[in-house]
Amino acid sequence: MKNLIIYYSRRGQNYVNGTIKSLEKGNAEFIAGFIKDAVDADIFEVDTVKPYSEDYTACTEEAKAELRAKARPELKKYLKDISEYENIFIAGPNWWGVYPMALYTQLEKLDFKNKTVHYVVTHEGSGLGGVPETIKDSCRGATVGSALEVRGGNAPSSRSQVENWAKNAVK
Numbered sequence: 827m828k829n830l831i832i833y834y835s836r837r838g839q840n841y842v843n844g845t846i847k848s849l850e851k852g853n854a855e856f857i858a859g860f861i862k863d864a865v866d867a868d869i870f871e872v873d874t875v876k877p878y879s880e881d882y883t884a885c886t887e888e889a890k891a892e893l894r895a896k897a898r899p900e901l902k903k904y905l906k907d908i909s910e911y912e913n914i915f916i917a918g919p920n921w922w923g924v925y926p927m928a929l930y931t932q933l934e935k936l937d938f939k940n941k942t943v944h945y946v947v948t949h950e951g952s953g954l955g956g957v958p959e960t961i962k963d964s965c966r967g968a969t970v971g972s973a974l975e976v977r978g979g980n981a982p983s984s985r986s987q988v989e990n991w992a993k994n995a996v997k
């Protein structure tokens with residue numbers, strides 16, 4: 827029984843507990859690492875051909891425009907076949923209420939039949955937002971398992987919480 831993590835996470839300037847900080851490692855990236863340690867999963871990072879602005883405010887504008895346009899930005903590489911996996915973990919930030927459009931670019935290309943999807947959303951107050959709805963729509967055929975929301979600023983120290991959640995998710 828193999829597990830896979832698909833995540834998107836943005837390094838650089840971000841809004842953390844009310845101030846702008848530059849992150850060397852993204853919050854969802856921390857989470858993906860903790861899941862990997864807990865359930866021994868393969869890992870796939872979603873990354874866009876066109877980078878988002880390093881500047882936080884500029885990035886929020888780019889993300890808003892993509893959301894409005896229902897954009898599906900091009901990725902550097904694509905995962906094509908997930909047939910060998912049973913559990914798929916998805917991790918990414920809440921951007922204007924949903925995952926960054928790039929995650930949907932990838933998810934919509936996959937066949938989730940006979941897979942269970944568990945997902946984590948990092949955020950600065952909006953929690954899971956509208957992500958649960960979009961998981962149903964974009965992970966074609968999936969059984970939806972459990973969801974976890976982690977406040978971005980707490981992500982680096984969320985190891986035990988995330989590990990417990992991930993282990994329970996695959997039980």
Ligand SMILES: Cc1cc2nc3c(=O)[nH]c(=O)nc-3n(C[C@H](O)[C@H](O)[C@H](O)COP(=O)(O)O)c2cc1C
Nearest residue numbers: 835836852853854919920922948949950951952978
């Ligand atoms: C473009 C953009 C839009 C965001 N929109 C929201 C939002 O609507 N609600 C919220 O709680 N946090 C929002 N955030 C904050 C992120 O969800 C939060 O900082 C998260 O921990 C980032 O994870 P990452 O480091 O893995 O990218 C936004 C951040 C960015 C860069």
